[in-house]
Amino acid sequence: MNAAANTESKIHDWLERRRPEMLTLLRDIVNTDSGSSDKIGVDAAGAVLVQFFERAGIPVSFMRDRERGDAIIAKVARRDSNDASPILLMGHRDTVFAKGEAAKRPFRIEGNLAFGPGVNDMKAGLVINAFVLAAFNEIGGHPASIQGLFTGDEEIASPFSRLLIEEEARKARAVFNAEPARPTGNVVKGRKGAIFMLLEVFGRAAHSGVNFFEGSSAIDELADKIVRLRSITDGKKGITANIGLIRGGQTVNTVAPYAAAEIDIRFVTKSDREAVLDSVQAIADSCVVPGTHASLSIVGEFLPLEPTENSDLLFDLYRSVAAELGVKVDGEFTGGCADSGFASAQGTPTLCGVGAVGGKSHTPEEYIEVNSLVERAKILAISIHRLGPLHQQN
Numbered sequence: 511m512n513a514a515a516n517t518e519s520k521i522h523d524w525l526e527r528r529r530p531e532m533l534t535l536l537r538d539i540v541n542t543d544s545g546s547s548d549k550i551g552v553d554a555a556g557a558v559l560v561q562f563f564e565r566a567g568i569p570v571s572f573m574r575d576r577e578r579g580d581a582i583i584a585k586v587a588r589r590d591s592n593d594a595s596p597i598l599l600m601g602h603r604d605t606v607f608a609k610g611e612a613a614k615r616p617f618r619i620e621g622n623l624a625f626g627p628g629v630n631d632m633k634a635g636l637v638i639n640a641f642v643l644a645a646f647n648e649i650g651g652h653p654a655s656i657q658g659l660f661t662g663d664e665e666i667a668s669p670f671s672r673l674l675i676e677e678e679a680r681k682a683r684a685v686f687n688a689e690p691a692r693p694t695g696n697v698v699k700g701r702k703g704a705i706f707m708l709l710e711v712f713g714r715a716a717h718s719g720v721n722f723f724e725g726s727s728a729i730d731e732l733a734d735k736i737v738r739l740r741s742i743t744d745g746k747k748g749i750t751a752n753i754g755l756i757r758g759g760q761t762v763n764t765v766a767p768y769a770a771a772e773i774d775i776r777f778v779t780k781s782d783r784e785a786v787l788d789s790v791q792a793i794a795d796s797c798v799v800p801g802t803h804a805s806l807s808i809v810g811e812f813l814p815l816e817p818t819e820n821s822d823l824l825f826d827l828y829r830s831v832a833a834e835l836g837v838k839v840d841g842e843f844t845g846g847c848a849d850s851g852f853a854s855a856q857g858t859p860t861l862c863g864v865g866a867v868g869g870k871s872h873t874p875e876e877y878i879e880v881n882s883l884v885e886r887a888k889i890l891a892i893s894i895h896r897l898g899p900l901h902q903q904n
């Protein structure tokens with residue numbers, strides 16, 4: 511056996527033997543509530559990981575935020591020139607669930623399935639990243655330094671972590687994001703981008719019986735805008751406009767002084783972003799109900815994960831390693847967004863969905879396949895081991 515194959519078989523066996531420890535770490539982190547707006551919880555979930563890294567002898571550093579969960583970087587270094595262009599493993603600790611959810615339905619295993627809040631999206635992925643880091647720290651053989659970035663605000667479009675993700679991704683030779691694999695076991699090669707917007711319409715209140723014609727109905731204007739917003743959707747280009755929320759008005763017998771809509775625009779290529787934004791702005795600016803005006807603001811945003819030649823190479827590598835381990839993996843495109851879009855926009859080859867195999871994210875039925883925890887950790891680790899100069903960008 512040559513040295514490289516020997517290292518890989520050591521990594522393989524080391525991870526194989528860590529199945530119970532992986533499940534214990536997953537249990538502890540799933541049972542720690544960490545909704546995006548619960549900073550204390552997101553940091554507590556971070557502390558579970560930090561304890562793991564301390565036991566493993568892996569140094570960690572923190573980027574603190576007052577409002578959102580702190581970002582944590584765990585680093586397995588190489589003491590040579592390859593330190594300049596590390597491999598980045600990403601994951602988010604926050605979930606969409608409120609405090610108390612873990613007490614209501616704590617981590618549990620039934621057969622080959624594990625359940626609990628955030629188990630799939632994406633605490634299992636965090637456990638995979640943590641153990642891949644630990645495997646290389648123990649065995650060595652990593653072609654470059656490996657950085658695990660554990661953020662806390664992805665479910666709300668990473669208002670705090672985005673800059674850090676972009677900075678770390680820019681330096682990296684390759685990025686793996688451990689968001690869940692699809693229920694089929696496939697990973698994610700492409701994702702849509704999204705802009706979440708608030709459209710507010712301001713009118714003038716009036717008594718609907720006494721002085722109806724002195725009023726300007728914000729609801730009438732918003733209704734007209736909503737109809738016009740349908741023109742944004744373009745199935746062929748993969749552009750969609752969803753009005754997910756509307757609110758407004760005062761009472762049934764008052765001409766509405768205020769109305770608002772929350773809009774979710776999705777698009778496939780970064781180059782479509784400006785044109786779509788301009789179209790929505792034009793609809794916001796032109797009011798047909800006299801006496802009304804509107805304002806449009808962006809409240810959150812994800813960039814699309816656009817496949818490139820180099821990200822295809824990264825996927826090919828992952829797929830071939832999986833095949834060697836007897837696992838058939840393909841690449842999928844999804845309309846769902848993730849931090850991998852921010853990473854790939856830096857020009858760094860990025861592969862998403864390298865977490866556990868599971869489904870039903872954001873619901874009480876959310877699950878992972880327990881066997882996939884070790885399986886995906888092995889595929890990821892061996893892919894990292896084989897990351898050659900082909901994947902070196904910088």
Ligand SMILES: [Zn+2]
Nearest residue numbers: 631632664689
């Ligand atoms: Zn996620």
